[in-house]
Amino acid sequence: MIRVGILSDTHGTLHPGVIKFFTQVDEIWHAGDIGNIQTAEKLEALKPFKAVFGNIDGRDLRIKYPEHLIFTIEQVKILLRHIGGYTGKYDAMVRRIIEVEKPALFVCGHSHILKVIFDKKNNLLHINPGAAGISGLHRSITAVRLTIDGANMKDLEVLDIPR
Numbered sequence: 001m002i003r004v005g006i007l008s009d010t011h012g013t014l015h016p017g018v019i020k021f022f023t024q025v026d027e028i029w030h031a032g033d034i035g036n037i038q039t040a041e042k043l044e045a046l047k048p049f050k051a052v053f054g055n056i057d058g059r060d061l062r063i064k065y066p067e068h069l070i071f072t073i074e075q076v077k078i079l080l081r082h083i084g085g086y087t088g089k090y091d092a093m094v095r096r097i098i099e100v101e102k103p104a105l106f107v108c109g110h111s112h113i114l115k116v117i118f119d120k121k122n123n124l125l126h127i128n129p130g131a132a133g134i135s136g137l138h139r140s141i142t143a144v145r146l147t148i149d150g151a152n153m154k155d156l157e158v159l160d161i162p163r
Helices: 016-024 037-047 061-066 092-101
Strands: 001-006 027-030 049-051 068-073 078-083 105-107 114-119 126-128 140-149 152-162
Touching: 001 016, 001 049, 001 092, 001 126, 016 152, 027 037, 037 049, 037 061, 037 114, 061 114, 068 092, 078 092, 114 140
Parallel strands: 001 027, 027 049, 078 105, 105 126
Antiparallel strands: 001 140, 068 078, 114 126, 140 152
8 A cells, every 4th residue: 555645736846745745745747837957856865756747847857756656556557747737628648548558546646736636448547636836826735645556546625725
């Protein structure tokens, strides 16, 4: 069993509430728009860290992190990418990856809108953790915690801090 902290769109700012929320996780996943290498290093210092670069991320982050990651935790295959779209309206590359890889969990960011949707057509859980930074139009700083136990994803919790 593993508990993961999921965030996106920090844009170079890491709220202390997010750090506190992630003290109870085993691993942190960042779905892009990290903002700067210092933010990534702070998260790496907290817990084992997986990340992808986002559209605002510079060369240093693009060299260190890929555009998308496919990995397995316990018995759950995960796709992590910054720009992905939504159920029924996935980005063309994401649609192809989902068709080939058949992940059980798809995590993306970019929209700054927190959404958790079960995609019946592709039999996967789609999570967009919203935005954990202070740049953008979102009204809340959000992040997600999730437990993966074997093939089960459970105990999803949302951090929601008004801006």
